[in-house]
Amino acid sequence: MMKKRMLIIEERTSNGELNGEDLSRHFSKKDWNVDIVSGLTEVKNLLIDKDFCPDVILADLDVCADEMFKSNAELQKLTNYPEWIFTYDPDGDIDISQIDGLAYDILAKPIDRHRIEVVASRAQRLASINRRLRHSSASKKQRYQIESYLGQSDAAKNVREMLTALTETAISAVTVIGETGTGKGLVARIIHHCGLRSDGPLVEINCAALPKELLESQLFGHESGAFTGAKERHRGLFEQAHNGTLFLDEIGDMDIELQSKLLKALEDKKARRLGGEREISFDVQVVAATGVDLEKAMHEGRFREDLYHRLNVFCIDLPSLADRKEDLVELVPSIINEYNQKANKKVTVVTDEVWEKLFNYSWTGNIRELRNVIERSVLLSKDETLPSKWLQLNGSSDVVVESGGVPRRLGSAITIPLDGSMKLDEMDGLIIQAALEDNEYNVSQTAEMLGSTRETLRYRIQKYDLRDKG
Numbered sequence: 001m002m003k004k005r006m007l008i009i010e011e012r013t014s015n016g017e018l019n020g021e022d023l024s025r026h027f028s029k030k031d032w033n034v035d036i037v038s039g040l041t042e043v044k045n046l047l048i049d050k051d052f053c054p055d056v057i058l059a060d061l062d063v064c065a066d067e068m069f070k071s072n073a074e075l076q077k078l079t080n081y082p083e084w085i086f087t088y089d090p091d092g093d094i095d096i097s098q099i100d101g102l103a104y105d106i107l108a109k110p111i112d113r114h115r116i117e118v119v120a121s122r123a124q125r126l127a128s129i130n131r132r133l134r135h136s137s138a139s140k141k142q143r144y145q146i147e148s149y150l151g152q153s154d155a156a157k158n159v160r161e162m163l164t165a166l167t168e169t170a171i172s173a174v175t176v177i178g179e180t181g182t183g184k185g186l187v188a189r190i191i192h193h194c195g196l197r198s199d200g201p202l203v204e205i206n207c208a209a210l211p212k213e214l215l216e217s218q219l220f221g222h223e224s225g226a227f228t229g230a231k232e233r234h235r236g237l238f239e240q241a242h243n244g245t246l247f248l249d250e251i252g253d254m255d256i257e258l259q260s261k262l263l264k265a266l267e268d269k270k271a272r273r274l275g276g277e278r279e280i281s282f283d284v285q286v287v288a289a290t291g292v293d294l295e296k297a298m299h300e301g302r303f304r305e306d307l308y309h310r311l312n313v314f315c316i317d318l319p320s321l322a323d324r325k326e327d328l329v330e331l332v333p334s335i336i337n338e339y340n341q342k343a344n345k346k347v348t349v350v351t352d353e354v355w356e357k358l359f360n361y362s363w364t365g366n367i368r369e370l371r372n373v374i375e376r377s378v379l380l381s382k383d384e385t386l387p388s389k390w391l392q393l394n395g396s397s398d399v400v401v402e403s404g405g406v407p408r409r410l411g412s413a414i415t416i417p418l419d420g421s422m423k424l425d426e427m428d429g430l431i432i433q434a435a436l437e438d439n440e441y442n443v444s445q446t447a448e449m450l451g452s453t454r455e456t457l458r459y460r461i462q463k464y465d466l467r468d469k470g
Ligand SMILES: Nc1ncnc2c1ncn2[C@@H]1O[C@H](COP(=O)(O)OP(=O)(O)OP(=O)(O)O)[C@@H](O)[C@H]1O
Pocket: 148, 149, 150, 151, 178, 179, 180, 181, 182, 183, 184, 185, 186, 187, 291, 367, 368, 371
């Protein structure tokens, strides 16, 4: 078995306490390879001369605090991202909060052998997991270039321009909005992997997927015993994202109380773990994504205005595919190629008939839906032609009729409940209202879209009182 590697940064003088040499002997007897140095400059020499790459660095803050604060990002890279455990003299005057974001743990001296052994083993495990992740992030960097956001339409070019500007600057928060499947997740990854923080971690959480309490303890962490079920200490995602990016997906669905805590953490750049006593500081860039109309949510009191402004330092509004259908020309071949490779197929021909279907379809699920449609067709292809019959695009059926529930808007489609809760007239009104909104209340356009006449439409607008209320 490969030995675990530890580096100890310690004063070489001993005053009766457990000092570096003692610890070194202790760990060497277990399954650790230990090196010991007396300062950060020596660390650098050691790394270069001996090609020593520690999993865990045990550092005495009384020796290296000042240097540490100055050069921790550089050191992290140089040491290939180990986990740090700091020891300090509780009667001394070092401000340990400064080191929090970097520390796996901070132990007051004198240190207990058993305790440090447990902590070091856990830290070692975490370091090796993180290294594996980091290793795969090199290939992610290639996958998430600004050019990975495809499209030659003005809207797509505009997105890439914004991404370029954004990744060259240090911006604390970005909001990415757009309908489902428009690439919010993709853009968040591009922002991280092409940005100034690409060497740091990208930590991601879906705010809609967890109940409020769990989300809170994920974000801010908890100490063991903070609540029933909290057996082990958990480092919050903010801490984990230190020097990197925290991607808060579906932020629009976050509970309003939790929003206040989030805002406070963002403003203070520090937070307390649940059940914890110390505030832990962190330096993260936040990318928040949502398909929810935040301004509307704000006016309805479901989203905090102050948080909205805090996150909206920079906002990327992703165009829907329906608004940039010309990009199909680039997207379709690219997706076909991808699935050709994955499934060992050789599709190279897209007939006019298929193009026409693709262009006429309404793509309410945007690029995700497009990808699914192409995937299915490529997988079921028999020769070099993309088979039309597997597209299964039912015209551009915009009204999806569904039983149960309430009427819903889904991109350019709406769903209407058939459970008796709506009368035919109300449905009629709803459809016209939706069509009017899509055409910015231009009556002629709306009439044309609905295959009706201006006169009929005017009559119904009056009947249902459908004037522009926005
Ligand atoms: N402009 C684009 N060029 C190439 N691929 C894209 C583009 N936009 C989106 N995609 C791809 O489409 C798929 C869906 O995108 P993504 O998951 O980022 O959407 P989303 O906005 O996060 O959707 P949801 O709101 O449903 O989570 C992904 O595979 C993504 O890589």
